[in-house]
Structures are given as structure tokens and as C-alpha cells.
Amino acid sequence: MTPSLSADLTGPVAPVLRERGQREVFCGLTGIVWLHRKIQDAFFLVVGSRTCAHLLQSAAGVMIFAEPRFATAIIDDRDLSGLADANAELDRMVEQLLARRPDIKLLFLVGSCPSEVIKLDLSRAAMRLSQRFAPSVRILNYSGSGIETTFTQGEDACLAALVPLLPKSDAPALLVVGALADAVEDQLRRSLAALGIAQVHVLPSRSAMELPPVGSGTRYLLAQPFLADTARALEGRGARRIPAPFPLGAEGTQLWLRAAAQAFGANMATVRAATALQAERAAAALARIRPALEGKRVFFFPDSQLEVPLARFLHREMGMQLVEVGTPYLHQQHLAEELALLPADTRLSEGQDVERQLDRCRAERPDLVVCGLGLANPLEAEGLATKWSIELVFTPIQGFEQATDLANLFVRPLDRRTRLRV
Amino acid sequence: MQLAMWTYEGPPHVGAMRIATAMIGVHYVLHAPQGDTYADLLFTMIERRDRRPPVTYTTFQARDLGGDTAGLFQNALRQAYERFDPQAILVGASCTAELLQDDPGGLARALDLPVPVVPLELPSYQRKENWGAAETFYRLVRALAQPRTREKGGRPVCNILGPTALGFHHRDDVVEIRRLIERLGIDIGVVAPLGASPADLARIGEADFNVVLYPEIAGTAATWLTRTFGQPATKTAPLGIGATRDFVAEVAALAGVDPAPVLNGQAARLPWYSRSVDSTYLTGKRVFIFGDATHAIAAARIAREELGFDIAGLGTYSREFARELRAAAAEHGVEPLITDDYLAVEAAIAEAHPDLVLGTQMERHVAKRLGVPCAVISAPMHVQDFPARYSPQMGFEGANVLFDTWIHPLMMGLEEHLLSMFRGDFEFHEGAAPSHLGAAHADAPPVVLPANAGQSWSPEAEQELARIPFFVRGKARRNTERFAADRGVAQITIETLYDAKAHFSR
Numbered sequence: 001m002t003p004s005l006s007a008d009l010t011g012p013v014a015p016v017l018r019e020r021g022q023r024e025v026f027c028g029l030t031g032i033v034w035l036h037r038k039i040q041d042a043f044f045l046v047v048g049s050r051t052c053a054h055l056l057q058s059a060a061g062v063m064i065f066a067e068p069r070f071a072t073a074i075i076d077d078r079d080l081s082g083l084a085d086a087n088a089e090l091d092r093m094v095e096q097l098l099a100r101r102p103d104i105k106l107l108f109l110v111g112s113c114p115s116e117v118i119k120l121d122l123s124r125a126a127m128r129l130s131q132r133f134a135p136s137v138r139i140l141n142y143s144g145s146g147i148e149t150t151f152t153q154g155e156d157a158c159l160a161a162l163v164p165l166l167p168k169s170d171a172p173a174l175l176v177v178g179a180l181a182d183a184v185e186d187q188l189r190r191s192l193a194a195l196g197i198a199q200v201h202v203l204p205s206r207s208a209m210e211l212p213p214v215g216s217g218t219r220y221l222l223a224q225p226f227l228a229d230t231a232r233a234l235e236g237r238g239a240r241r242i243p244a245p246f247p248l249g250a251e252g253t254q255l256w257l258r259a260a261a262q263a264f265g266a267n268m269a270t271v272r273a274a275t276a277l278q279a280e281r282a283a284a285a286l287a288r289i290r291p292a293l294e295g296k297r298v299f300f301f302p303d304s305q306l307e308v309p310l311a312r313f314l315h316r317e318m319g320m321q322l323v324e325v326g327t328p329y330l331h332q333q334h335l336a337e338e339l340a341l342l343p344a345d346t347r348l349s350e351g352q353d354v355e356r357q358l359d360r361c362r363a364e365r366p367d368l369v370v371c372g373l374g375l376a377n378p379l380e381a382e383g384l385a386t387k388w389s390i391e392l393v394f395t396p397i398q399g400f401e402q403a404t405d406l407a408n409l410f411v412r413p414l415d416r417r418t419r420l421r422v
Numbered sequence: 423m424q425l426a427m428w429t430y431e432g433p434p435h436v437g438a439m440r441i442a443t444a445m446i447g448v449h450y451v452l453h454a455p456q457g458d459t460y461a462d463l464l465f466t467m468i469e470r471r472d473r474r475p476p477v478t479y480t481t482f483q484a485r486d487l488g489g490d491t492a493g494l495f496q497n498a499l500r501q502a503y504e505r506f507d508p509q510a511i512l513v514g515a516s517c518t519a520e521l522l523q524d525d526p527g528g529l530a531r532a533l534d535l536p537v538p539v540v541p542l543e544l545p546s547y548q549r550k551e552n553w554g555a556a557e558t559f560y561r562l563v564r565a566l567a568q569p570r571t572r573e574k575g576g577r578p579v580c581n582i583l584g585p586t587a588l589g590f591h592h593r594d595d596v597v598e599i600r601r602l603i604e605r606l607g608i609d610i611g612v613v614a615p616l617g618a619s620p621a622d623l624a625r626i627g628e629a630d631f632n633v634v635l636y637p638e639i640a641g642t643a644a645t646w647l648t649r650t651f652g653q654p655a656t657k658t659a660p661l662g663i664g665a666t667r668d669f670v671a672e673v674a675a676l677a678g679v680d681p682a683p684v685l686n687g688q689a690a691r692l693p694w695y696s697r698s699v700d701s702t703y704l705t706g707k708r709v710f711i712f713g714d715a716t717h718a719i720a721a722a723r724i725a726r727e728e729l730g731f732d733i734a735g736l737g738t739y740s741r742e743f744a745r746e747l748r749a750a751a752a753e754h755g756v757e758p759l760i761t762d763d764y765l766a767v768e769a770a771i772a773e774a775h776p777d778l779v780l781g782t783q784m785e786r787h788v789a790k791r792l793g794v795p796c797a798v799i800s801a802p803m804h805v806q807d808f809p810a811r812y813s814p815q816m817g818f819e820g821a822n823v824l825f826d827t828w829i830h831p832l833m834m835g836l837e838e839h840l841l842s843m844f845r846g847d848f849e850f851h852e853g854a855a856p857s858h859l860g861a862a863h864a865d866a867p868p869v870v871l872p873a874n875a876g877q878s879w880s881p882e883a884e885q886e887l888a889r890i891p892f893f894v895r896g897k898a899r900r901n902t903e904r905f906a907a908d909r910g911v912a913q914i915t916i917e918t919l920y921d922a923k924a925h926f927s928r
């Protein structure tokens with residue numbers, strides 16, 4: 001399929017439904033679950049409560065590693081009552097940790113709701129501790145608290161915290177921003193190289209020590225839609241964003257690569273030549289899967305901010321009808337190219353009142369509901385097919401080669417229902 | 423502050439959720455930020471519940487902090503009442519809201535709802551999940567239970583207290599124990615909190631006595647019921663054959679009935695399985711036990727009296743029951759381990775070098791790393807701890823289940839003997855897993871114990887050590903090194919190895 005931007009460039013016209021009520025989403029701490037796999041020499045120390053520790057453990061599920069590269073410094077009564085100096089306690093925790101884990105090169109102090117409410121200043125702590133442990137360990141801080149961040153915004157906060165550390169270079173280069181599975185990152189790098197873009201860097205890099213340079217020659221391309229703060233920080237360093245849809249599906253990937261190519265002056269013939277094979281392969285594979293999804297109605301509960309690009313993929317490439325596309329936060333600017341590709345009558349909702357949204361969902365009886373782990377089984381028990389959204393964050397879904405994996409994530413729950421006779 | 427990688431218990435409000443979710447007609451309004459809604463998945467995913475927990479979270483955000491978080495709470499409470507129409511409401515705060523000091527109890531009172539509202543004060547920075555569950559159950563019972571109106575006499579009646587949502591095999595334990603009690607000719611009054619409504623709690627006082635299945639959860643409420651309504655409570659957790667027999671005797675005595683029909687008619691297979699010759703190989707296996715206090719203490723008795731194991735270590739994360747665990751450890755002649763630091767537990771296991779670990783999911787991972795077999799005996803809960811089949815831990819059938827679950831990870835008797843006979847055989851070697859566990863189990867990394875400082879093994883001694891079956895190799899190495907160190911021997915030779923063997927086998 002040759003993507004065409006001229007087809008229906010209208011985008012949703014109905015007003016976005018903005019709701020405030022109970023939200024049913026993770027907090028930004030959850031990002032640690034994939035960030036610690038991506039940045040292989042970093043450690044994440046949450047300064048929080050037993051709840052924070054329990055959230056991480058529950059979200060990480062069965063992924064119990066020998067010694068995970070994350071932990072929680074659990075605030076207790078003594079810290080709150082002033083019996084212990086919380087800053088001194090934190091220093092003690094860090095000492096203990098670094099003594100145990102000499103392999104750590106980068107330590108993130110991750111703020112939580114309790115640390116923020118008691119106004120424990122983690123940026124000062126990070127500075128203080130950095131001086132002490134330099135040069136062997138770098139210590140940074142960001143907030144993953146539930147009062148400030150929703151799920152994937154934790155990654156945004158983490159990457160934004162890295163930006164001031166990036167070395168300066170004004171040489172022309174492309175910076176791909178957002179954590180991707182290593183295999184996906186390598187594929188996209190190969191594609192970008194094939195377009196003739198010589199200098200390609202990524203943030204975050206696999207090693208904390210290999211930070212990509214940034215400066216006025218940097219054009220950055222978001223690989224994830226939830227990176228508002230990181231983008232702002234990069235702009236502050238002189239980098240400029242390449243507007244593009246996100247690399248989900250064959251079309252999304254092709255438009256994403258094309259945007260990069262255009263920004264670096266490649267002509268359309270080169271782009272077509274460089275991506276035709278993969279794009280056609282992916283489109284052909286998707287076409288085989290399409291009948292399983294075509295015409296089916298999908299409802300998105302807000303979760304990862306990936307909802308809009310996913311909805312665009314399911315609608316345009318798989319022929320699904322969009323009943324509601326809920327997202328925790330709708331970044332109009334970063335999503336402009338995505339929104340333009342959605343049908344005019346798409347119902348978008350931002351924020352959440354989970355009870356009312358469930359009412360709407362039950363009334364609509366969609367064929368497939370994309371929702372979080374707390375809602376999936378209860379909705380299945382009510383007879384609705386569901387896809388747990390967290391899998392869309394943990395699974396490699398970007399790029400041409402993953403387009404069918406992405407589609408199959410939505411096919412499987414439907415397929416399963418047609419098989420079962422129990 | 424305390425450094426934690428993995429925790430055995432969640433925060434106390436998760437304990438409160440376990441009570442609310444177990445019950446019918448109860449709703450919990452929790453002042454908490456959005457991320458705390460993760461707790462729903464414990465019930466919907468791990469326990470595979472088909473309904474959301476009956477919990478409304480206020481999900482306040484940073485921008486609300488300067489404003490009216492109290493108003494937000496009242497709104498959420500009013501809406502939850504209207505939408506869910508509960509018979510009783512719990513209100514409380516999670517760790518973050520506790521710092522805001524909005525006083526959910528007072529705010530709820532001001533709304534003057536026409537149903538009982540029970541405020542919970544669960545200090546998140548001091549207490550943990552089981553304590554939160556116990557406190558919540560106690561507060562509910564205290565608020566709702568009415569004194570007895572039923573005449574004395576007639577068939578004896580008891581309540582069964584303690585089973586919750588997200589409890590370790592609670593679902594099946596209740597079925598098993600209910601059956602056992604009914605066979606004694608005793609009626610069951612209320613089972614709570616699992617499956618009970620506020621109206622059920624109101625008639626809790628009608629029973630003659632209470633059966634406490636899990637003291638961690640029902641202990642506080644049962645003590646209050648004894649004090650207030652004069653209802654005695656059972657003290658024995660019916661885990662294992664011996665404890666189940668004791669439990670039957672205790673229940674029968676409280677009810678004034680004859681235990682003999684149940685004690686004589688028991689169909690437990692554990693006693694015969696344990697006496698059959700294939701089980702000879704279980705003799706003296708060294709077992710390390712860690713879990714909640716009730717399950718750990720009971721496991722130690724079963725291990726020693728019913729399976730013929732030796733106790734190599736005994737511990738719990740339930741600090742509230744440290745006294746009971748210390749007493750049990752003294753009885754078994756081991757040091758008690760009372761900690762919620764899993765790294766300390768890991769170190770203790772490595773040090774004890776057991777043949778089998780009976781622990782939680784955390785110890786299962788530790789044991790896997792150390793290459794030691796393990797069975798899970800206690801929460802924290804994992805999806806595997808909710809099997810589709812009936813698998814109680816308590817009562818006579820529970821004892822059968824325990825026999826199977828604990829023995830399964832070990833070599834079968836015959837297999838183990840053949841292994842020592844054919845040691846060094848190219849297929850039948852020590853690295854092979856028990857045949858019934860399949861090849862996937864064979865790849866656990868070997869235990870590598872560093873030699874003591876200043877000691878070294880001669881290549882020949884190392885080779886000889888490698889011929890010793892893997893399940894005793896660690897012990898042989900440790901003993902030899904200790905033997906050598908005691909005698910100031912720096913280079914361990916084959917002779918040292920066999921000297922040590924002779925020394926320790928005396």
C-alpha cells in the first residue's frame with residue numbers, strides 16, 4: 001500500500017470529551033519496568049512507600065530477576081516524624097546500594113507521591129550524591145509519582161532528566177527519541193541508514209555512558225507519543241522536532257521514515273526505493289490478517305498515550321471502526337499528524353471517569369476493548385473481548401517487521417473466542 | 423528508610439481491599455492517587471476474579487493538592503454510594519493521602535449516609551498488608567456484630583473466620599474445614615469475610631464459638647468477640663495430619679461433641695504414603711522453611727513429624743507473630759529468622775544449604791538460583807497459587823495435597839538411589855533433573871560456594887567432589903572446608919575429603 005496523506009486529512013471534528021473522575025491507570029513509576037531493561041547499566045531507586053514497592057513488583061509480574069536493577073527506599077514513620085533525617089537516610093540507602101552493586105554507572109532517584117508530598121528534594125539529593133560518587137557513578141532524579149505522571153509519562157520524565165547531560169554538538173544529526181526494543185531499534189537504524197541519513201543517534205541508549213550529542217544541528221524524531229517534557233528539553237538544547245506520525249503499522253512506519261528523509265533532504269524516489277520492499281512485505285502480510293479485524297468495532301480505555309496511533313493503525317490498515325479512543329493525555333501538537341489521519345467522527349476522550357466510561361462501553365458493546373489489567377477480566381466476564389493495553393507497551397510493535405505482530409495482538413483475543421466451546 | 427527490592431506484603435490498604443473484595447455488599451472508598459489503582463490487578467489478574475474489587479479511588483493529582491482534596495473525597499464517596507448501593511462502606515487513605523490528613527472518617531460522617539460507614543486508620547508507614555486486613559475485619563465486626571439472641575442449647579453452631587480474597591488457598595480451605603466441622607454435627611453460622619455480607623456479620627454473635635483459620639487475619643476480631651460476646655476461639659491451624667487431629671479434638675471439645683467418628687473415619691493418605699518404602703529417601707532431608715507465621719510454623723511440624731525431615735531453618739515475615747515463631751524455632755532447635763528483607767532470607771538459605779526449601783514465591787526464585795528444589799507454602803500470591811483444581815492446604819485432604827506438593831520437587835525415591843549407584847554415568851548424571859520434571863528443570867545454575875580464604879582444593883579433590891551426587895555436594899564441600907579450616911589445612915586433597923567424610927559421618 002502506498003500511503004497517501006491527501007486521502008482524508010480532516011481529522012476528528014467533534015470536541016474532545018474531557019473527563020475528570022476516577023482514573024484507572026498506572027503511575028509513572030511503572031516505566032521502570034521497561035527502562036531498566038533498556039538502559040542496561042542504570043539502576044532506579046524509588047524513594048517512596050510500601051505501595052510504590054508493591055506497584056513495581058506487581059507490574060513487573062513474573063519478571064523476577066536475580067537482583068533487579070530497581071529498588072525502593074521505603075519511607076517509614078521515623079523519616080516522617082523527624083526522628084530520622086530523611087536526607088541522611090537517603091544517603092545511607094544510596095551508599096548501601098552502591099556498595100552492593102559496583103556495576104551501576106547511572107543511578108536515578110525516582111520521586112513518588114509520598115516523597116513529593118513531604119517535599120523531599122531529590123534534585124538536591126542527586127547533586128549532593130553525585131559530587132560524592134563522581135566520577136564512577138552519575139546520579140540523576142525524576143518524578144514517577146502518580147500525582148504528576150501517568151504510566152508512560154514516567155519514561156518521559158526519565159529521558160527529560162537525561163537531556164541536560166547530553167554532550168553538545170551542532171553537527172547535523174538525527175536523534176530518535178523513545179525507548180524501543182533493541183531489535184526494533186536496530187531495524188529502524190538500518191532503514192534510516194538506507195535513506196542516506198549518516199548520523200543517527202538514539203535516546204535512551206543502551207549504555208548510560210554513551211549519551212547521544214545534541215545541538216542546533218539536531219533534528220529529533222519521536223518514536224513514542226508520550227514524550228512531551230523530553231521534547232521540550234531537547235528544544236531547549238537547540239534541537240528541532242520532525243513532525244511525523246508514529247512508526248506503528250506499515251503506513252505509520254513508512255510515513256515516519258519519510259518524514260526523517262525529507263528533513264535530511266532525501267528525494268522521494270530514494271525513499272520509495274529504500275522502503276518499498278519492506279513496506280510491501282508488511283502491507284501484504286497485514287492484508288492477510290485484515291479480514292479478522294475488518295469492520296469490527298474497537299473501544300480504547302486510556303492507558304499509555306499510544307491509543308491515538310494504535311487507533312489510526314487499526315482503522316486505516318485493518319479497517320476497524322473506532323467507537324471511542326480514550327487517552328490519558330492528548331498532546332495536540334505531537335499527535336497532529338496522527339489526528340489528521342483519523343476519521344472526522346472519531347470520539348476522542350482525554351482523562352477519565354472510569355465508571356462513566358464503562359457505562360459507555362457497555363452501552364456500545366464493541367467487538368474489542370483495549371484496557372488495563374484491572375478491567376480486562378471483569379469485562380471478559382461480561383462477554384466483551386479485551387486486549388490488555390500493557391502488552392502493547394512491553395511488546396516490540398514498531399517498525400515494518402513488527403506490523404503483523406501488532407495486528408495479531410488484536411486478532412488473538414477475537415480468534416480465541418471463536419475457538420472456545422466452553 | 424528501608425531498602426526493598428521485593429516485598430512479602432503490600433501496604434495495609436491492600437489488606438483492607440482483601441476484606442472488601444471477599445465480602446458482598448461492602449464498598450471501600452480509598453483516598454489515593456491514580457497509580458494506586460494497580461491493586462485492582464492483584465484481584466482481577468492474579469486471582470482471576472470476574473469482577474472489579476469494590477473500591478473507588480479518589481485519584482487526586484498534584485494540581486488538587488493546593489485545592490480541595492477533601493471535597494474530592496466527599497464527591498467520590500457520594501457517587502460511589504449512589505452507584506453501588508452498598509450495605510456498608512469502608513473509608514480510608516492510602517500512604518499518600520495519609521500525609522494530606524484529610525480525615526476520611528470525619529468527611530464521611532459529615533455526609534450522613536444512610537448506611538454504616540466504617541472509618542479505617544491504617545498507618546501505611548508502620549504497618550503492612552496482613553495487619554491491614556486484620557484491622558479492617560476487626561473494625562467491620564466491631565461496627566456490625568450484634569449480641570446473641572439465640573437460646574443456649576440445641577445443635578452447636580460455630581463461625582469460620584479468616585478467609586479473604588487473594589488468600590493462599592483460602593477458597594478451598596473453607597470447603598474442606600466446613601465439611602470437617604459439619605461431619606462433627608456442628609452447624610456453621612457465618613463464614614467471614616469470604617462470601618459474607620454486612621448482614622451476616624451482624625449475626626456473628628449467634629454462634630457458640632469461632633474457628634480461626636488464619637490468625638494473621640481473624641485473630642484481632644476473634645479476640646474482641648471472645649471479650650465482648652464470650653465466644654471462645656480455636657487456637658490450632660488445621661495444617662497437616664497431627665494439627666488437623668488436634669483441631670478436630672479442639673473443635674469437638676468447644677462444641678461438646680464426640681470427635682471419634684471424624685478422627686477414626688479419616689481418609690488421609692499422607693500417613694501411609696509417608697510410611698511406604700519409597701518415602702524412605704525423605705528421611706533426614708534438610709528443609710528450610712519461610713512464610714507467614716501460621717503456614718511456616720505448621721510446615722515445620724509437618725516436615726518433622728509427618729515426613730521425617732530435619733528442620734534446617736525456620737522463619738517468617740509476620741513480625742506480629744514473632745513470639746510464636748521463636749517458640750517453634752526453639753522447639754525445632756534452629757535459630758528463628760524474623761525479617762521482611764528477602765536478601766536476608768536468601769543469605770540464610772544459602773548458608774543453611776538445605777535439600778528442600780518450603781517458602782513463598784520469593785524463595786522459589788532464590789531456590790531456583792541456588793539449584794535447590796522448592797515448594798510454595800504461603801503468600802505473597804502468584805497466579806500459580808490459584809489452581810483450577812480443588813487443592814486445600816487444610817484438613818485431611820489438605821495434608822494429602824501438601825504431601826504431593828512438597829515431595830514433587832524432590833527426586834523420586836528409587837531415582838535417587840539409582841543416581842547414587844550410577845554416579846558419573848553419562849546419561850544418568852547428577853545434573854539431570856528428576857525425570858518427572860522434564861529437561862527444563864535441569865538448567866538451574868549450580869551452587870557456587872567460594873572457598874574459604876587461604877584454602878584451595880587440589881584438582882584431584884575437586885574431581886572427587888564432582889563425583890558426589892549434586893544434592894549433597896554442597897554439604898560435602900562445606901563440611902570438608904570447615905574440617906580443613908579447623909585443622910589449619912590449606913590444601914584440600916582427596917585424603918582431606920575422606921577424612922572429613924569419616925569425621926562427619928560419626
Ligand code: SF4
Pocket residue numbers: 027028029048049051052053055111112113114144145146147455456457458517518
Ligand atoms: S501512585 Fe504514588 S504512591 Fe502510588 S505507587 Fe505510584 S508513586 Fe507510589
